[in-house]
Amino acid sequence: MIILFKIILCSGLLIALYYGFLQKEKMYRFNRIYLLFSLLFSYTVPFISISTEAPKPVNHLQTTLETTQQILDLTPKQNDFDLINLIWILYGIITIIFLCRLIISFMKIKNLKGEKIIYQNLKVSVTEDEIQPFSFWNTIYLGKRYFINNQIDDRIFLHEKSHLEQKHSIDLIIIEIVKAFTWFNPAVYFYKNAILMNHEFLADDSVLENNFNVKDYQNLVLDEIISSQNYTLTNTFNFKNIKKRFIMMNTKKSIWTQVKKAISIPALVISFGLFVEKTYAHPIEKMIEKTQKKMSEPDYDPADQTKQNEGTESVKYDLSEASEIPEQLIENKKIQDTIRPKEGKSTNLNQETVSNSTNDPTQLPQFPGGPIELRNKVAKLLDPSKLEAEKGLSRADIMFTVTDAGNVVNVKVAGNNESFNNEALISFKKANENVTWKPAEKDGRPVNYAMRMPLTMSFE
Template sequence: MIAYLLKSGLLLAVFYAVYKLLLENERMFRFNRAYLLGSIVFSLLIPLQLFSIAPLFPAKIKTIQLDEIMIVTNESILNEVSYYEILFFFLATVYVLIAAILLIRFILNVSSFFLKMKKNSVAFVEDQKFVLMKETILPHSFWNAIFISKEDFANGRIPSELIAHEKAHLQQKHTLDILFAEVLQILFWFNPLFVLFEKAIKLNHEFLADEAVNKQFGEIKNYQNLLLDFASNQHTVALASNINYSITKKRLLMMTKKESIAKEIGKVFIVEAICSLLLFAFNAEAASQPNANLRGQNGNPINYVSANTKEPQFPGGIEKFYMFVGQNFKMPEEFSKQKIEGKLFIEFMVEKDGSLSEFNVVKDLGYGAADEAIRVLKLSPKWIPATENGKPVRVLYSLPITLKSDK
């Protein structure tokens, strides 16, 4: 899980940096919208490694590296391990608590809009739904409705440009983007990059809505002045598209910025190249160091995992295998007397029939530790063998075991 979060966080950081450096100041708003949303999806899915890409220069030999097993006899070490478990439980509790609070706040915010629709009168103008609020508010939109002041609506004090701005938000389904970003902030509240992405998404929404207004009315200068007149009202509504969101010099300048087709095509090409590179980097088959010995100890050919190989399975899953080793391993008496701690590495082969063979000590700690590890592995029940294209194959495993004895 930690590795997944680190990888997804790294991808998010790279994509956000690319957006800030290359895309934010360009009038390619629809591409930017797709890029921001796609970057988030890409960053969350790619680290899962749902598929793999064969490397350009694949190594001929690869082994499956198992997770480390720790075997201890010192009670203080066991207590130390339990402290980590307590810390993990504490952090998990904090995560769930904060996520629950954010989820409740999110549900209340969403519910508030539908409550407003029920409690206030609704009007339809040219098939557009307006919720007429009793209090004085700035026009804002959510889902399929525009929320405006009933008094201002009745007196015709709301400029047509502002209504067109909110209609653009609704027609382009900007609410869905915001809800998507909000849900991810609940799940990944500890990652500030999701906050930055939501801000970028909202600002790009404003660029899109401004563009729609200026295409409809063609009075950019008048629209800019209108926005500045409303900028002093700082009241905003959570989850809604607000007319006064980020009224900055950048947004006003974006309306008059000239487009450069060649420049935009070049930046799109660069972005696609970066995405392809990241896709390859995070999904290329991991290749281990090559080994000149292509046959096992008995002369049989060795098969190594590839994209088409279904890995062997210990009965009950790999966690059961770790438990099996830990429960059967007996610390050698001489090893305990020497009060040694360290890590040994054992390689073993899972045969086509699921049995284990060809045990090889890659790194030993001495005093019978490796012999004990091999003894335990020989006790293992048969695995479900690996298959490649439907046929059973032999696969090599590497198992690290950390031993800590009394001191």
């Protein structure tokens, strides 16, 4: 969601810069490059990640992974309708509509019937329908009334020839594809209008460079305004926004042209700095590598795995480069005792403790290789570069259900640190891809079993 917001904001700022500073200047080729580059730039830069120094030193990261288990529901039930699924369905439907429109427009062009000729080394299709001239890809299309005595008006031909030689169809295909998949971005529609208008400026300029009278050419354009033909992927000779075209035909190059070109470059640099994904350089990656290595050593006590299955002891690993951190461990121990009391202590049943009711299964779900293996996989798949340090303790509770078939479903996460929640959810889902658990059993038959996996993280 953050990336989409950055794309919309970045593309909006860059197209606003075009309309505010560049559009009215007679530098059409530069403007074309700017429009295409800034569009692709705004859709790319939020995905680029750069490493910067942390705003404050991160001295310590401690993570505690518990496998406290509880029975929430032993009977199958339908999943609640997820609003996210509805959003994806609506997105898919609207995207398909845009793509269908694009394909239909392409097929309409290809299905135009007419005589194919070579005119001044260019492909021309003289159609049976009385359509006004337009160009697409490598062909000029026009009705019979524009091809008199085997001749085409030089001004019309030069206009459409300019579209072909400058490959304007590529620009249109790019913007239509971008619009189809990101139709929710209002900046895309401004980009499309700006690109189409700039194409017409370029084509008009090509005609007037051949010393045709400006007023005669403008009268020709006005004569063609009576008829209209609209194909999404085409450049038509009659472009509706005539007023701007006529103004630009009589505009002279400004002394500020070079200055405005220069302004656009630092604007792109500033946009890069604002919308690039920033990650803080800190030793978390090394911490994780060191911890994983330490956990693989033979002196690691495998009895912890049995304790985890019983739900009586938490599995704790310290992602720290410090050898001793007694104060932090004491603090964390107090937190653990609050979350899950030690064995032997009496406590009321609640969401944080293991249920001891008569509904308890005779066998709990088991991850292949045991909970130690699950812990190792989750820790390995965490992406530290996406974690945002927050003062104090951050906790993510991963809730999930192991079905009677051994599949993990209904994975949800709740916690006070959004970045930690997201990474915990992603790493847990990846750890369970193509994995079949041994399901819980009650009275000798497999049953659904809901579980909770708390994951806590603290920075000093």
